[in-house]
Amino acid sequence: MNHSLQTIILEIHNKEDKVSSQNKRLIDEAYEMTLYLQELLFSVKEFVIKEGFKDEAEETHFFRTVKPQILGKLIYYNKVYRIETTCPVSNGKMYYSYFSAQLAHLKREYIEHICNTDFYRYYRSGRTDRDDTYFKRGHINYHDGLNSIVFEIDPTFSTFYDYKIARIIANELLYTYLLTKINPDENPDMVMQKPESTKDVFWTESKNALIELIYALYASGAISHGKIGIRKISLMFQILFRIPLGDLHHAFHRMKTRSGSKAAFLDQLKQSLEEYMDKDL
Structure with a gap:
């Protein structure tokens, strides 16, 4: 499979960054990403059906890793759009009840x-x-009593289980999204409204760089002996730098599928520190 398909996840990442930087409403962001991902999935399907795979390893990698990322995010953004457009109010008890019901479902x-x-x-x-x-086409076992959606999939572009992974990815993203809706303390919009006592302190790198740093601190247990969660750590940084970070879990999934270094910012930090140390020698 050609190189362009190997960079699909990076392309999605770049598109998400571009859309989020335009400061649109969440409804508009979700709609734009839904259209983009739908078109991307269609073009990838055309390519796969026409060109195929060079070997079985590439086929299993595609249906286990590449396609579920596209389809999972498509399912996620489409669901966010549907949830946002049917929300009856913009705040209050009914707002909380609506998103709580979505989370329960x-x-x-x-x-x-x-x-x-x-x-x-x-x-x-x-x-x-x-x-x-x-994750190889043509191996669906109907004796397993699979979900009826198996009869609707295109066997030339699905193994059915790629769809199941996509649903797992989408549900994880939706879970984080809904949590930020029903818990104001973890809502980035509320963070931006809090009093500012450090107006001269602000983050000048990308949001992804800060998220990478937050996850590194969380994974290493460097804060409170690892006894506080990732959302609480992220909230501290969002308040300090007055910057909404959005869906951390979503961003972290993108980092895990980067080409090259998965921790590019931490690599950069290490290099900068060592260069700074060398200046004093």
Whole structure:
């Protein structure tokens, strides 16, 4: 498969950054990303059907990793658009009840259709021994009693299980999105309204760079012996620098699929520090 397909995830990342930098309403961002991802998925489908894969390893990689990222985010943005456009009010008890109901529905769906399946445990454990069964076309086992959506998929561009991973990705993104809606303390919009005591302190790198730093501090347990969560750490930085970071979980998923270094900003920090140290020698 040609190089352009290998850079699809980076292209999505760049598109998301471009859309978010335009300071549009969330509804408009979700709509624009839905159209973009729908067109991207269509063009990738055309390419796959026409060109195929060079070997089985490339095929399983595509259906396990590449396509679910596109489809998962498409499902996510489309759902966000639907949720936002049907929200009855902009604040208050009804607003809270609406998003709480959406979150409850998401949790029920997760329990009933996702987390208790053998495939979910397989995927979450990082196993690869059955990838040839799950992520190669033409291997759908109808004796497993699969969801009826299996009859609607295009067998030339799906193994069915790529769709299941896409749903897992979408649900994780939706979970974080809904949490920020029902918990004002973790809502970036509320962070920006808090009193400012450090007006001369502001973040001058990209949002992704700050998110990378936050995750590094969280993963290392450097703050409070690792006893506080990622959202609380991120909230501290958002308040300090007066910068809304949006969907951290979403951004972190993009980092994990970067080409080259997955921690580019931390690499840059290390290099800058060492160069600074060398100046004093």
